[in-house]
Amino acid sequence: MQRYIADRILQAILCILVMSALVFFLVRLTGDPVEYLISDQATQADYDRIYKAYGFDRPFYVQYVLFLKNMVTGDLGDSLYLHRPVASILRTRFPATLQLAVAAILISLVVGLPLGVYAAVGRGTGLDVSARFLAVLGQSMPPFWLGLMLILVFSVWFRLLPSGGKGGIANLILPAITLSSWLLAGITRLTRSSMLDVLGTEYVKLARIKGASEPKVIWKHAFKNALLPVVTFSAVMSVILVAGAVITETVFAWPGLGQLVIQSVIRRDFPVTQAVVLLMAVLYIIANLLVDIAYAFLNPKIRYSR
Amino acid sequence: MNPDPKENRAWFTKKLFRGWRLAVVPHVPATILCIFILVALFAPQLSPYSPTEAHFLDKLMPPAWVEGGSSEYILGTDFMGRDVLSRLIHGSRVSMTVGMLVIVVAGSLGTVIGVISGYFGGWIDILLMRFTDITLSIPAILMAIILVALFGASYFNIILVIVLLLWPRYARQIRGDVLNVKEQEFVALADVAGCSHIRIMWQHILPNVLPTILVLATLQVGWVIILESSLSFLGVGIPPPQPAWGVMVAEARGLVSSAWWIALFPGLAILFNVLSLNILGDWLRDRLDPKLRSI
Amino acid sequence: MTVNNEMLINVKDLRTYLYTRRGVVKAVDGVSFYLRKGETLGIVGESGCGKSITALSLLRLVPEPAGRIVGGQILFKGRDLLQMSHKEMRRIRGAELSMILQDPLTSLNPAYSIGNQIGEAIRLHQKNVTKKTLVEKIIEALKMVRIPAAESRLGDYPHQMSGGMRQRVTGAIALSCQPSLLIADEPTTSLDVTIQAQYLRLLKDLQRETGVSLIFITHDFGIVAAMCDRVQVMYAGKIVESAKTRDIFDRPRHPYARALMGCLPKIEKRLESLTTIEGQPPQLIDLPGGCSFAPRCPEAEQVCFEKYPEEAKVNEEHRVNCWHG
Numbered sequence: 001m002q003r004y005i006a007d008r009i010l011q012a013i014l015c016i017l018v019m020s021a022l023v024f025f026l027v028r029l030t031g032d033p034v035e036y037l038i039s040d041q042a043t044q045a046d047y048d049r050i051y052k053a054y055g056f057d058r059p060f061y062v063q064y065v066l067f068l069k070n071m072v073t074g075d076l077g078d079s080l081y082l083h084r085p086v087a088s089i090l091r092t093r094f095p096a097t098l099q100l101a102v103a104a105i106l107i108s109l110v111v112g113l114p115l116g117v118y119a120a121v122g123r124g125t126g127l128d129v130s131a132r133f134l135a136v137l138g139q140s141m142p143p144f145w146l147g148l149m150l151i152l153v154f155s156v157w158f159r160l161l162p163s164g165g166k167g168g169i170a171n172l173i174l175p176a177i178t179l180s181s182w183l184l185a186g187i188t189r190l191t192r193s194s195m196l197d198v199l200g201t202e203y204v205k206l207a208r209i210k211g212a213s214e215p216k217v218i219w220k221h222a223f224k225n226a227l228l229p230v231v232t233f234s235a236v237m238s239v240i241l242v243a244g245a246v247i248t249e250t251v252f253a254w255p256g257l258g259q260l261v262i263q264s265v266i267r268r269d270f271p272v273t274q275a276v277v278l279l280m281a282v283l284y285i286i287a288n289l290l291v292d293i294a295y296a297f298l299n300p301k302i303r304y305s306r
Numbered sequence: 307m308n309p310d311p312k313e314n315r316a317w318f319t320k321k322l323f324r325g326w327r328l329a330v331v332p333h334v335p336a337t338i339l340c341i342f343i344l345v346a347l348f349a350p351q352l353s354p355y356s357p358t359e360a361h362f363l364d365k366l367m368p369p370a371w372v373e374g375g376s377s378e379y380i381l382g383t384d385f386m387g388r389d390v391l392s393r394l395i396h397g398s399r400v401s402m403t404v405g406m407l408v409i410v411v412a413g414s415l416g417t418v419i420g421v422i423s424g425y426f427g428g429w430i431d432i433l434l435m436r437f438t439d440i441t442l443s444i445p446a447i448l449m450a451i452i453l454v455a456l457f458g459a460s461y462f463n464i465i466l467v468i469v470l471l472l473w474p475r476y477a478r479q480i481r482g483d484v485l486n487v488k489e490q491e492f493v494a495l496a497d498v499a500g501c502s503h504i505r506i507m508w509q510h511i512l513p514n515v516l517p518t519i520l521v522l523a524t525l526q527v528g529w530v531i532i533l534e535s536s537l538s539f540l541g542v543g544i545p546p547p548q549p550a551w552g553v554m555v556a557e558a559r560g561l562v563s564s565a566w567w568i569a570l571f572p573g574l575a576i577l578f579n580v581l582s583l584n585i586l587g588d589w590l591r592d593r594l595d596p597k598l599r600s601i
Numbered sequence: 602m603t604v605n606n607e608m609l610i611n612v613k614d615l616r617t618y619l620y621t622r623r624g625v626v627k628a629v630d631g632v633s634f635y636l637r638k639g640e641t642l643g644i645v646g647e648s649g650c651g652k653s654i655t656a657l658s659l660l661r662l663v664p665e666p667a668g669r670i671v672g673g674q675i676l677f678k679g680r681d682l683l684q685m686s687h688k689e690m691r692r693i694r695g696a697e698l699s700m701i702l703q704d705p706l707t708s709l710n711p712a713y714s715i716g717n718q719i720g721e722a723i724r725l726h727q728k729n730v731t732k733k734t735l736v737e738k739i740i741e742a743l744k745m746v747r748i749p750a751a752e753s754r755l756g757d758y759p760h761q762m763s764g765g766m767r768q769r770v771t772g773a774i775a776l777s778c779q780p781s782l783l784i785a786d787e788p789t790t791s792l793d794v795t796i797q798a799q800y801l802r803l804l805k806d807l808q809r810e811t812g813v814s815l816i817f818i819t820h821d822f823g824i825v826a827a828m829c830d831r832v833q834v835m836y837a838g839k840i841v842e843s844a845k846t847r848d849i850f851d852r853p854r855h856p857y858a859r860a861l862m863g864c865l866p867k868i869e870k871r872l873e874s875l876t877t878i879e880g881q882p883p884q885l886i887d888l889p890g891g892c893s894f895a896p897r898c899p900e901a902e903q904v905c906f907e908k909y910p911e912e913a914k915v916n917e918e919h920r921v922n923c924w925h926g
Contacts, residue, residue, distance in 0.1 A: 015443050022444075026456060124666075136588070140581040142532050144539045145555055145573030148562055152570075156563040202707040208662050209702075210722045210774065211695035224712045243447035247536055251559075261448075262540050265455045277452050284445055300712060300758045 001296050001303050008296075012289040019281045023274060024067050071278065077271035081264070086275045089260070094279075096166055097256030100248065101241050103176035108183040108237075113230070116191025120199060120226075121218055131188055138185025143244055147178040147251035164253035175252040179244045183237055190233050194226040201225075231295045238287040242280050332589050335582035342579050345395055346402040353392035354380075357549040361387035369567050382567040384557060393549035394571055400550040401579065404465055404534050405527045412469045413523055416476020421507055421515070423477065424484025435481065438474035446471045446533060454542040464543050468530055479522055483515040517594035524587035528580035535576050551576050608676075609782055609814050610659070611635040615673035617651075617658045620666075627888065628654040628668070630838035636782070641808065641815040643829035643846070645822060645861065647882050651838040652818045656784045659816075660700060661690050678781070696726040699775040703787040705767035709759040715770045716755030719743070722777045742773040745810075747803060765796040769803070776807060784816045789824070801828060822862050826850065831918065834858045837883050837893035844919035854913075854921040856898045892923070900925055 058066075070076065076086035119131035154174060155163035162171050198204060199222050207221040242258075249258035257276050264272035296302045345352060365387035368375040375382060381390040423434040450467045457463050487493065488511070496506050537543030538552030546553050551572035558568035617629035628651045636642045644652045657663050658670050661682060675682040677698065682690065702708040710718060719739045724730060730738070736755070743751035746769040759767055768788060775783055785804065789797040805828065808815055817828055825832050825846060833843040834855060842855040853859040880897040892898070895905040902924065910922045 015440065018440050019444055023452065026452065136581065136584050137577075140528060140532075140577055140584050142535050142539075142552075142555075142573060142576045142580075144536055144552070145569070145576065148555065148559065148569050149573065152562055152566055156566075202702050202704060203710040205662065206700075206702060206708050206771070206774070207710070209660060209694060209700045211691045211693070211725050212721070213691060221710055225710070239445045242445040243536075246447055246451070247540065250540055261451060262542070265451055266541055268455075270455065273452065273455050277448050280448055281444060285443065288443075300714075301760050304758055304761065 004296050004302055005293055008289055008292040012285050015285050016282055019285075020068065020071065020278060021064065023278060024064055027270075027274070076275040079264075079269055079272050081267045081269040081272070086271050089272065090257070090275060090279060093255060093257050093260050096254060097245055097249070097258060099172070100175055100179060100245060100254060100256060103172055104179035104183060104241065104244070105237075107176055107180040108187050112184045112187030113191055116188045117195055117218065117223060117226075119188070119192045120195030123196065128192075131192065135185040135188040135192075138181045138188075141181060143178055143181055144247045144251055146181055147174070147248055150174045150178060151251070164251075166255055175248050175254050178251065179241065179248045182240045182244060186233060186237070186240070187230060190230050191226065194229045195222060198222045198226045228295070228299055231291060231298060234291045234294075238284045238291075242284050332585050335585040335589075338578055338582040339586060342398055342582075343402065346398040349395050349399050353389075353395040355389040355392040357388065357393045357396040358547055359388060359392075361389075363387065366561070366565050368565075372567075381571050382565070384554070384568045385561060385565070390554075390568060390571055393554060394551070394575055397549040397551045397554060397572060398575065398579075400544060400548060401531050401534065401576070404461075404468070404544075405530050407465050408468045408472060408530050408534075409523050409527055411465075412472035412526075413476055413519060415469070416473040417480050417512075417515070417519055419473070420477040420480030421484055421511060424481040425488065425503070425507055425511060431481075434477070438477050441471075441474045442478070447536070450533070450537055451542055454537070459542050459545050461544060461548070464534060464537065468533060471533075472526065472530065475526070476519075476522060479518060480515055483518045484511055487511050487514045521587060521591040521594055524583060524590055528583040528587070531576060531580055531583075607638045609636050609638045609640075609678065611674075611676040612659070613674040613676070615655065615658055615670070615675065617654055617663055617668060617670045619654075619668045627838050629658055632673075632835070632838070632840055634833050634840065634843065636814055636816060638781070638814055639808075639812055640831065641817060641829045643817045643819060643825040643832040644835055645819060645825055645832055646835035647820060647861075649882050650835045652835050653786055655835070656700060656786050656816070656818055659784065660694055660698060662694075692726070695722055695775075695780070696778045697780050698782050698784075699778070699780040700784040700786060701768070701771050701775050701788045704791045705764045705771060706791070708771055709767055711759055714756045714758055715743075715762070716757075719770070719774050719777055722774045726778045738777065742777040743770075745776060745807065746770070746773045748773070764792055765800065768792060768796075768800060772803070772807070776811065776813065779811060780813060782816065783813050784818065786818045787820070790819075790821075804828070834861065837888065839893065839922065841894065841923065842919075842921040844915070844921075848916070848919050854915060854919075854925075855894075855923045856900050856925070857894045 074087045076090070078084065079086050079089060082089065115131050119128040122128050151163045151174065154161045161174055163174075165171060199218075204217060204222055207217045212221070245256060246258035246262060248254065249256045250262050253259065257280060261273060261276040261280070264270070264276065361383065364376075364379065364383050365385055367379055367383045369382045369390075370377045370380045372382075379389050379391070381394065383389055384393070419434055419438075423431045449471055453467045453470075454463065493506060493510055496510055501509075534543055535550065535552030535555075538550045539556045541556065543552055544550040546557065554572040555569050558565060558572075562569050612635065613633050615629055615632045616627070619626040619628050630651075632651070632655055634642065634644075644655065646652050654663065654668070659675060659677075659682070661670065663670055670683060673683070677693070682693070685693075709715065713721075716736075716739050719742050720735055723735060723738050723742075739755060740751045743754065748754060748766065748769055759770070762770070771788075788804075789800050792800060801824065804815065807813065815828070817824070819825065829846050831843070831845050832849055833840045834849075834857060835841070836857050842849065842853065842858045844854075849858060850862070853862055883893055883896070889906070891906040891908055892901075892910055895901040898905065904924055910924045912920050912922050914920055
């Protein structure tokens with residue numbers, strides 16, 4: 001298992017490096033990168049200052065090293081729009097996105113896993129059919145539209161919940177539901193199909209032969225094995241969360257990284273865009289790494305290998 | 307698996323159309339999809355007005371069946387007085403075009419790379435797969451955002467961006483399939499018989515990965531449509547005043563409390579479109595290869 | 602093998618049907634047999650003849666909703682299993698009536714250690730076991746199936762063991778609560794040939810040690826010869842011949858039984874004369890009237906296609922369902 005984990009960590013670091021290199025080169029490709037880092041009202045002196053600070057007069061590899069160094073030490077430049085260090089902006093925004101993401105994950109797991117299990121156990125019943133339909137529906141619904149419709153129904157028509165902004169639990173509900181829609185659908189479908197596979201195995205038959213009660217068969221024997229593919233899916237999960245966060249935060253004016261990145265693109269505030277994209281990518285890679293490690297613990301075949 | 311390519315095609319068609327009459331085909335989604343395609347094709351003929359035609363005096367009118375609405379504008383008008391129905395109809399063109407183009411280009415590219423990678427193996431395979439892995443490991447929307455931030459938003463750019471994001475998914479899946487097919491004996495036989503690589507790939511391998519391609523295509527169009535509309539909604543996709551559905555919803559954002567119809571209908575259109583595609587794609591996958599268990 | 606005359610299980614006219622989209626499959630169609638205490642009964646037949654479903658029916662584990670036991674009686678220790686509640690049935694399963702499955706690769710749960718899986722079987726039926734006693738019992742079970750260094754293997758996972766070992770663990774699980782009846786569903790089919798003999802010997806030893814009665818399901822008459830006191834031959838959901846092993850080897854009455862035995866390679870026979878049975882086993886939907894083996898039977902006559910043969914008594918223990926028997 002140690003080797004598996006070490007391998008995964010190495011891969012993660014490689015991915016981060018590649019991602020940063022990608023961003024780095026893309027920016028250099030599109031013409032004068034300094035243009036992106038200074039505002040329209042900049043003077044020649046500003047231009048020269050940025051030019052020196054990022055080392056554009058130095059060879060490529062030096063630039064890249066400087067770039068990496070800056071990223072790691074937290075010197076991400078200043079926002080052109082807000083005239084504040086980007087790093088501090090990120091620091092205030094990050095917890096908001098984290099809160100939203102955690103809420104969405106919780107909803108998806110708490111609802112999705114049991115739903116998938118019971119849909120599989122009751123194959124062909126009304127519960128199964130409706131669970132499957134809801135799952136397909138959830139994956140076909142554009143999240144931004146869902147968010148708006150939720151606002152329409154719950155904020156405007158019924159005045160039950162606030163329509164945006166950060167605040168208490170009430171503010172969290174609608175955005176969390178919106179963000180979790182895709183995820184919930186995916187987890188339900190996957191859990192269901194995984195459970196169906198496992199319920200047909202010989203070892204589940206053996207559990208019944210032993211005389212185990214049906215709930216025990218379902219949860220102790222079947223579910224634990226069915227969980228493995230779902231854990232792998234969690235990798236995809238992080239992608240959905242990242243993408244969803246951008247959309248959901250925009251719809252609900254949730255002051256997180258997602259909203260920030262879109263605003264920065266529209267405002268042509270490139271230092272912020274670059275920094276947020278890289279941060280989100282790193283977070284995503286780390287999340288995947290954690291999932292891989294969790295998988296290593298859950299799968300005895302990996303846990304007990306060298 | 308039969309070595310004769312003609313027999314392969316017969317097997318494939320038979321698998322696809324077996325039991326056609328037994329109502330196992332999901333008729334409703336297929337019909338809905340056909341409607342969308344037809345609407346997209348005949349948009350100019352079908353829409354009552356031009357999508358950009360602004361009737362300022364009639365702006366913000368609700369749908370015909372709501373009080374204050376009129377039968378002139380069945381689904382109401384938006385904040386510039388443009389007929390929602392007409393924009394909806396033309397919007398289907400945008401979605402369909404983007405969807406089809408992206409799938410065709412990304413699918414072809416992905417297939418070619420997948421087949422080459424799987425067939426030749428060795429360092430080509432390792433190189434190509436590492437590349438696809440890395441591309442896959444970056445969340446699509448982030449890449450789209452940064453590419454749009456750098457290159458600007460336009461019809462062409464959007465298609466390009468989504469193609470760049472999509473082809474690795476194809477390549478990966480197809481490569482796996484190719485590896486399976488390669489193990490079959492008839493490929494070795496063809497090789498021994500002296501067929502050139504190209505011939506083997508075209509005649510023998512490709513027909514056998516066709517089911518995968520088809521299923522992926524159908525399932526992915528929905529994803530593409532949602533990605534495109536999401537980007538358009540955020541303002542980094544198809545730029546207004548094009549009547550892309552995502553743009554329509556974005557324009558309705560501020561007015562959602564008073565003019566709900568501008569946001570509702572485009573979203574419903576996307577929903578039904580993608581839903582039909584997903585149901586159809588699932589059915590196709592169950593038919594052709596239940597082992598393809600991707601999301 | 603000391604056999605007393607006490608009847609352990611008496612199956613009367615068992616019928617298990619599978620309801621599929623294409624029709625009703627009469628997987629088990631009027632099967633009757635009995636087993637005395639200490640005996641080993643073999644159920645022989647080709648794949649698809651209904652032997653496994655018969656075994657599952659005894660345990661009432663027929664896959665629902667497609668499958669259902671629609672008739673008959675299963676008298677186990679005097680009580681009809683088919684009349685019992687689910688809760689009572691669960692108490693019997695694993696404790697008094699147990700089963701070994703065919704494929705050792707898939708019959709153990711990959712997510713739990715073998716110690717855990719054996720322990721669960723014990724804990725399910727012996728409620729007040731202390732941890733220490735439990736561990737002792739698990740080790741005892743492992744030792745019973747001759748697994749070396751049992752104490753150190755409690756934490757092993759199935760994937761860390763060979764096929765033969767795994768099948769022994771399945772045996773340990775099945776015997777851990779000292780059942781009276783053990784059903785073995787082709788337990789050696791998936792094992793290497795060299796391991797097969799070992800395993801069969803183990804089963805025989807275990808029977809001697811614990812006095813458990815065995816129902817052995819197989820398609821191999823060679824195993825029947827080695828293991829079973831009596832044997833039933835099954836075809837298309839029905840029992841076509843039943844006899845003491847010696848009797849049936851001496852003089853098999855039913856053409857199908859004869860053909861099955863003819864498939865056994867004997868030292869004297871040359872390779873070319875290995876007989877095969879023409880044709881395929883029938884689809885169990887829409888069986889024609891008459892004897893189900895008639896289409897493939899070299900001795901079939903008109904009456905065989907028209908009426909299902911009544912049971913003919915050859916001697917006290919030997920019955921056959923054939924117009925020529």
